[in-house]
Amino acid sequence: MSDLVQRYGVFLNVENPHDDARDALRQTVRTGMAAEQMGFRDVWVAEHHYSPFAIGSALTVLLSHIAAGTSTIRLGTGASLLALNDPLRVAEDVASLDLLSGGRIEFGVARGGPFPAQYRPSGIASAEVARERMHEALALIERLWTERDTCFEGRFFRYESVAVYPRPLQRPVPVWLASLSGQSPQIAAQHGYGLMAAPSADLDQVAERVAAQRAQRGAFPFAIARFFHCDEDGRRAMEHGIEAVRAYPRLMGVHFPPGKLPPMFAPDASNDVILANAIIGDPEQCMARAKALSARLGAHRLLLKPATHDAEKARASLALFARAAGLG
Template sequence: MSDFLQRYGVFLNVENPDNDARDALLQTVCTASAAERMGFYDAWVAEHHHSPFAIGSALMVLLSQIAACTSTIRLGTGASLLALNDPLRVAEDIASLDLLSGGRIEFGVARGGPFPAQYRPAGIASAEVARERMHEALALIERLWAEPETSFDGRYFHYEGVAVYPRPLQQPVPVWLASLSGDSPGLAAERDYGLMATPSADLGQVAGQVAQERSIRGEFPFAIARFFYCAEDSRLAIEHGVEAVRSYPRLMGVQFAPGKLPPMFAPDAPEAVILANAVIGDPAQCVAQAKALQDRLGSHRLLLKPATHDPELARTALALFAREAGLSAARSSGGAWSASCKA
């Protein structure tokens, strides 16, 4: 049984609306570092490729910078796109990050989401092929971390007598599947992985799937990301947050398969539908919405994805939530909070 009911974290996508890539990357590091000071439990960073807007393509590089600027907050890959990467390199990078961070890595993996432009340069024919490659790569990576020498003969990856070093500090590294569809829940149950729901996932559907999995599996690690915006003025918070959610599919270039479009991303989605699937409002409203998620989902991690392109507003919103929720500011150690990381 889990020893917590709800933990609060942040979910960060490196967004570059002003065409200033250096600032966008530094602001992401600053927000993750600030989240530690506010008392958030974990910070997850998304991986995207071939987009001028979502520029978190070098996920391991970015997380290493965040690790250097923090000392207590847990750091998640949200998610590592295994289908697009060399699994041996990913195994080495995650192990090194885990060692350098003092064992703070959460290894979230995904096939790549509704972004076909990410698959084509890698020669991947479909989302289903990407999913198969992801699962096979993950199985290989776990063996590489556990075995002195690995031979692997899969559909996509073939190795004979290979070993990777270093090995992670955590044994095992926590693994999360950023999917509730297909065979992901069954695989998670078989291998004791956590499951994650994306910011746009419909809450009603997610709640049903989580209840079903708990009826089969009992308690298990579950995380849900939600679009989030908090301001002292409730109406202004709603206007700002809802508009950011409405613009997100266009800016990200998402292309959902027929029948898979989340209700909140429909062109004519009512404000009520967006608000029902997000955490948006004044501080008291946002904390109340978070508590309602706890009542509905049981034990989970709530990952707040700022629904704003202004990093200062994002940090202010997170600070308002942290204060209202009574989060305890983390204590930095060893000078990890450097001037270059301050917001």
């Protein structure tokens, strides 16, 4: 399949189901490094806070370890939760990582997703406020990366005169908004940002919004993460992958507002609904699902999010897909 139509990456969430944080972190880094050896083009790492299960709170630390053990794979923040962090520090950390990695950073940003517990310690009243804060922080960071002296007057951030160093190697750093809702598509179009869809996003809605954006913008960078599990035995793959998807909302502590629950997370979601929104099966079935996405969405990056808590099984699953796709 042409790389211009669909290219493959890995989406990693640092999950700690066995209460062994050191191993969870090390296994995530190991999988990120292995992804390059398998031929994947991107590795994205999620950021979460205040959860004993999802412990990827130090996003640039994780990516720096992956960067040190790789040389070509693109390194994505999937996504940096700007509403919860000091934008000056994020600007410095990401710039340093871009320099150390040889200019391989993809800067994905998000407001914080369906995790209200993440907002409270930062004094953020709602998801809407978090979204406004995210967009304002992003505007500030982009100026900090290019201006010798920045004066900024916003609702959340105000600076008389500030400059941060070092500056990124890439000019500009690719920016992605991990949202297809609210004003994000319009802001992305205005600034030339890419758009990302989460693993749980309903494919019907995603396809509709991507088509609308292509009608307005023409070609634009788009990435979609999908829950993924591949096994030589297709039935075993489906049993394992579907079970993992069903358990995910409970383990992650997600809390969607009324009317916003993704169909695949509904308590009565059928296997067919889950499979329609995931890449699960034997290698042939997984490739068929990937090609169906390509036909429906057009050019995009497909990011595979392992639907397993067994790191060895996750890497074996990714290796099966890589071989079927002819990567490497």
